[in-house]
Each structure stands twice: as C-alpha cells, then as structure tokens.
Amino acid sequence: xxxxxxxxxxxxxxxxxxxxxxxxxxxxxxxxxxxxxxxxxxxxxxxxxxxxxxxxxxxxxxxxxxxxxxxxxxxxxxxxxxxxxxxxxxxxxxxxxxxxxxxxxxxxxxxxxxxx
Amino acid sequence: xxxxxxxxxxxxxxxxxxxxxxxxxxxxxxxxxxxxxxxxxxxxxxxxxxxxxxxxxxxxxxxxxxxxxxxxxxxxxxxxxxxxxxxxxxxxxxxxxxxxxxxxxxxxxxxxxxxx
Numbered sequence: 001x002x003x004x005x006x007x008x009x010x011x012x013x014x015x016x017x018x019x020x021x022x023x024x025x026x027x028x029x030x031x032x033x034x035x036x037x038x039x040x041x042x043x044x045x046x047x048x049x050x051x052x053x054x055x056x057x058x059x060x061x062x063x064x065x066x067x068x069x070x071x072x073x074x075x076x077x078x079x080x081x082x083x084x085x086x087x088x089x090x091x092x093x094x095x096x097x098x099x100x101x102x103x104x105x106x107x108x109x110x111x112x113x114x115x116x
Numbered sequence: 117x118x119x120x121x122x123x124x125x126x127x128x129x130x131x132x133x134x135x136x137x138x139x140x141x142x143x144x145x146x147x148x149x150x151x152x153x154x155x156x157x158x159x160x161x162x163x164x165x166x167x168x169x170x171x172x173x174x175x176x177x178x179x180x181x182x183x184x185x186x187x188x189x190x191x192x193x194x195x196x197x198x199x200x201x202x203x204x205x206x207x208x209x210x211x212x213x214x215x216x217x218x219x220x221x222x223x224x225x226x227x228x229x230x231x232x
Contacts, residue, residue, distance in 0.1 A: 077196075
C-alpha cells in the first residue's frame with residue numbers, strides 16, 4: 001500500500017521535533033528490518049534490501065531516487081552487487097523526523113511491490 | 117576517451133597480483149581526485165563526483181552501474197543529494213587490482229563526457 005496519497009513528506013524546519021519515542025517504538029515493532037544507527041552523533045534509520053540480479057538492484061535504486069525527488073527528501077542509497085542500502089534522516093534536525101519513518105515505510109512499500 | 121575498446125576488465129583469480137606500486141603511483145599522479153582508502157584491511161580506490169542536480173547524480177549512477185554490469189565488475193555507488201561516491205576494488209584479492217585502476221579511469225571518462 002502506498003501511503004503517499006494519505007500523507008506527504010514535508011520539508012521541516014530546524015526546530016522541528018525528532019520522531020517521538022512512541023512513534024519510533026511502533027515503527028521498530030512493525031519494521032524489524034530497519035535499524036536505528038548513529039553516525040557522527042546523527043541518528044538515522046537504515047535497511048539493506050537484497051536482490052538476485054544487479055539489474056533489480058539498479059531498478060530499485062531508481063525507484064527510491066524517484067520517490068526522494070518527488071518528496072524533495074533525499075536519503076543515501078548505496079548500490080552494491082546484490083544489495084541496496086537505504087538510509088533516511090533529516091539534515092535540518094540532525095536526526096530522525098517522523099517524515100523519515102514515513103519515507104522508510106514508503107521504501108518498504110516499493111520493495112514489496114517488486115515481489116508481488 | 118573511452119579505454120574500453122582498448123582494454124577490457126576481466127575477472128581475476130584470487131591469486132592475481134595487486135596493482136604494482138609503479139602503476140599506482142602513475143594512476144595517483146594522473147587522477148588526483150581518487151583516493152586510496154583502507155576499509156577493514158581492504159584497500160580500495162574512491163572518488164566523489166559532485167552534481168548541481170539530483171537528476172544528474174541519478175543519471176551518473178546509472179551510467180556507472182551499466183559500465184559495471186558490462187564489465188561484470190561491480191563497485192559500490194553511493195548516491196546522495198548532489199554527489200555520487202564510487203569505490204572500486206577486487207573482492208577476490210581483497211585489494212586494488214590493475215583492473216580497478218582501469219575502471220576508475222573509465223569512471224572519470226564517463227563523468228568527463230557529461231560535462232563536454
């Protein structure tokens with residue numbers, strides 16, 4: 001299911017709050033493949049997606065990039081042989097905004113739609 | 117100039133030699149934007165390419181991925197807002213093979229062809 005129609009990701013201001021603990025816990029419970037990571041004191045969420053074919057990994061990279069450009073919110077996308085690692089966070093607040101959880105969900109939706 | 121016609125990248129065996137010192141020095145001299153990096157005791161070569169538009173970064177990612185698939189030699193490609201970081205090394209030898217220097221040169225050629 002694509003959440004985009006229901007709720008869009010909006011650019012947030014530097015004083016926007018980080019994702020509340022309850023939201024994060026709920027997200028983590030429902031999306032066990034995503035991990036909260038800390039890089040240079042910036043919290044991010046990350047998941048690696050695996051593919052049998054390099055061409056599939058390229059296609060998925062393009063889908064995520066298209067989503068990112070549509071939402072004007074850009075993750076890092078690491079394309080390797082057999083896998084793609086997507087990392088979301090919000091630069092302006094130096095951490096995970098509730099929008100990032102939404103983007104992670106959309107990323108999962110895109111991945112799920114590939115294997116349906 | 118595209119070197120592909122002159123010399124193709126071939127999959128090498130685990131006992132293939134790493135790029136000789138002289139070749140590396142020559143490469144580094146001619147390609148100052150590439151850096152030799154060490155990750156988990158594996159030497160790699162890396163360069164970050166900068167773009168004004170996200171769409172250009174996506175296009176470049178696809179060009180590198182196409183090159184990688186053509187040569188059956190796959191780097192990591194990190195796509196971010198405004199930049200793409202390409203890292204080459206040879207898994208089988210756990211280091212930089214002379215093929216990786218060739219691929220780095222081809223990567224530069226692809227980048228140069230974008231701004232001609």
